[in-house]
Amino acid sequence: DFNFIKDTTAPTITMLFPPANGSAYNFVTNYPINLSTNEVANLTINDSKWTLIQAREGKWFNFTNNTALADGQYDFKVWANDTAKNNASIDFNFIKDTTAPTITMLFPAANGSAYNFVSNYPINLSTNELANLTINDSKWTLIQAREGKWFNFTNNTVLADGRYDFKVWANDTAKNNASIDFNFIKDTVWPAYREYSTNKTSPET
Numbered sequence: 001d002f003n004f005i006k007d008t009t010a011p012t013i014t015m016l017f018p019p020a021n022g023s024a025y026n027f028v029t030n031y032p033i034n035l036s037t038n039e040v041a042n043l044t045i046n047d048s049k050w051t052l053i054q055a056r057e058g059k060w061f062n063f064t065n066n067t068a069l070a071d072g073q074y075d076f077k078v079w080a081n082d083t084a085k086n087n088a089s090i091d092f093n094f095i096k097d098t099t100a101p102t103i104t105m106l107f108p109a110a111n112g113s114a115y116n117f118v119s120n121y122p123i124n125l126s127t128n129e130l131a132n133l134t135i136n137d138s139k140w141t142l143i144q145a146r147e148g149k150w151f152n153f154t155n156n157t158v159l160a161d162g163r164y165d166f167k168v169w170a171n172d173t174a175k176n177n178a179s180i181d182f183n184f185i186k187d188t189v190w191p192a193y194r195e196y197s198t199n200k201t202s203p204e205t
Contacts, residue, residue, distance in 0.1 A: 010087060013080050017032055026096075039059065078090055116187055123153040
């Protein structure tokens with residue numbers, strides 16, 4: 001007795017890590033690529049710097065690269081070949097990004113700026129790349145994060161006159177972090193003035 005299996009269906013390759021094209025990471029070394037197939041297969045990758053370190057059950061594949069890579073986008077093609085010699089391939093990429101985002105103050109324009117707002121104290125910032133921004137004062141609420149790069153905070157509570165100090169953190173899609181410190185002064189007090197007379201009396205002769 002004997003049998004054989006006719007199989008004309010190409011294997012399916014699934015990306016496990018990176019989870020999506022264009023994913024950004026700040027790895028210094030060891031750049032993992034993890035994939036799976038829906039059936040027993042052999043996998044090959046088009047970049048010799050990546051080494052297959054595990055092929056569990058012929059369906060779970062872990063590649064790694066311990067060489068140093070420059071920041072930038074890395075593009076790959078992976079081929080799967082099953083036991084019936086059916087082939088499949090996928091293309092994917094990831095971005096190495098070890099550069100911290102840059103935060104720019106838009107308003108207040110400079111440390112120590114003084115304002116006489118009664119309410120609604122805006123803080124506007126921008127970043128040079130997509131990022132999340134957080135501020136160290138819960139009284140300020142993020143009301144806009146346009147394109148992930150332009151951030152408007154506001155506070156509609158009543159503040160006493162005085163100096164207010166802040167720290168803002170930025171976290172980009174590769175988990176690089178940056179922060180800035182700044183302050184502004186609320187001053188609603190009119191400057192003091194003194195009235196002087198310009199009338200002069202000529203001395204008696």
